[in-house]
Amino acid sequence: MVEFIEYTGGYPALCCGELTVKIDGKAVKFGGDGYKSFWASGGSCSFGGDWSDEIIEHDKWRLMEQNLPKKYKKYAQELIDCFNQHVPQGCCGGCI
Numbered sequence: 001m002v003e004f005i006e007y008t009g010g011y012p013a014l015c016c017g018e019l020t021v022k023i024d025g026k027a028v029k030f031g032g033d034g035y036k037s038f039w040a041s042g043g044s045c046s047f048g049g050d051w052s053d054e055i056i057e058h059d060k061w062r063l064m065e066q067n068l069p070k071k072y073k074k075y076a077q078e079l080i081d082c083f084n085q086h087v088p089q090g091c092c093g094g095c096i
Contacts, residue, residue, distance in 0.1 A: 012094025041090025056093035
């Protein structure tokens with residue numbers, strides 16, 4: 001069972017935070033000083049044809065299962081579902 005505790009990411013680096021969750025009652029950290037982050041923005045940032053307009057698209061976070069330690073792979077879907085439930089959709093546009 002995965003339970004959300006905290007996510008430290010925010011504008012201008014929403015994708016670069018540290019996620020703390022409980023997995024079977026034990027606190028586990030991903031990103032930052034924890035295990036690798038397992039999420040990637042489903043959104044995107046780009047510019048209009050003349051480079052004057054920023055285009056920021058938001059979408060659900062995507063799972064990068066290859067970044068999960070073997071012992072947590074069985075929780076992959078629960079982890080990304082928890083992340084999507086508690087973290088605003090990427091992309092925040094901070095990297096533009």
